Amino acid sequence: MAETALTNREKSPAQTAGWKGIAADWSSDQRAFKNVSWGKAMMWIFLLSDTFIFSCFLLSYMTARMSTTVPWPNPSEVFALEIAGQHIPLILIAIMTFILISSSGTMAMAVNFGYRRDRVKTAVLMLVTAALGATFVGMQAFEWTKLIMEGVRPWENPWGAAQFGSSFFMITGFHGTHVTFGVIFLVAIARKVWRGDFDHGRRGFFTSRKGNYEIVEIMGLYWHFVDLVWVFIFAFFYLW
Amino acid sequence: MTEAALQLEGRRQQLHAHVPDAAVSGAVHVEGQQHPIKLYLVVWGWLFVLSTFSYLVDYFGLQGYLRWSLILLFMVLKAGLIVAVFMHMAWERLALSYAILLPPVLVLVFVAIMVFESEYTHLIRVLSFAAPT
Secondary structure, eight states, X not given: OHHHXXXXXXXXXXXXXXXXXXXXXHSSSSOSOTTSOHHHHHHHHHHHHHHHHHHHHHHHXXXXXXXXXXXXXXXXXXXXXXXXXXEETTHHHHHXXXXXXXXXXXXXXXXXXXXXXXXXXXXXXXXXXXHHHHHXXXXXXXXXHHHXXXXXXXXXXXXXXXXXXXXXXXXXXXXXXXXXXXXXXXXXXXXXHHHTHHHHTOBOTTTOOBOOTXXXXXXXXXXXXXXXXXXXXXXXXXXX | OHHHHHHHHHHHHHHHHHOHHXXXXXXXXXXXXXXXXXXXXXXXXXXXXXXXXXXXXXXXXXXXXXXXXXXXXXXXXXXXHIIIIITOGGGSOHHHHHHHHHHHHTHHHXXXXXXXXXXXXXXXXXXXXXXXX
């Protein structure tokens, strides 16, 4: 009984589809999210709240940039790199974008192999995802170091509007923190998968409940969200 | 596509044979989100292409409304692919999709408010602090 309450994924024939389905699902005395376990629903709701946090950061950046009378530094130039004597604009950020997208791809496949109960492939793909995430954070550390050496501070920078520094450190710092936490949890869950916890019904250390491969998908939701936020940061902060 | 589905079916039957207790509890009958790996690889490819496009917008130095609309277009397409396929929102019931996807749309109201606010602030700054030239 307790186990069925945890995995509420079965589809009953009485469920209606489309618009009427929304009203039916949200009606009283039943759970609203039919084919979704509580773990997945809570992750989605957490991600929704995180969306608002990042929205507020990007909004405050927009407000600062629109209201300042001082010219905004050109991100294309600020984040340019000299590679083999060539001056390439924004190249570091482009590489970071590709790395994060690749990590999302490996994560999506890890989820898939998890549901096929292929624990070795799942664990390996999760570890690859974690490695790509760690690479991303490493490149971000490099980027921060470079900018700080060039004199960027939250209150000033050599190129223009002072708010550039505060927006940059706040937004990329918060995103980098999310990536870092994601890497830690990826490694932790990859370890459980590798050990076969979800095949043998081993009880969790913290909850003392039996886990299942759905936790890989829930972890994946968080990881894809981190990638999703980067899509918006890339567009609004670096490209705009 | 159908081949992959057939393979999946085969794998599932193997699973039933290997994990009888899980099959009894109903966990294997309704394995959540099952899609062919090819789908993820295709989406991955598209995300690479779209990211390259948005990088090229900057590389070729497009400016003005063309630049902004292209950036927004590629951004929305990438976000849509990630949410719909990688996060499996395309296969969830509408009750969940709307509960999660509609509230962020209201952020646009906040954006509109702050656009008015910052234009006002900018105007006041220009009027009051403009350097005498």
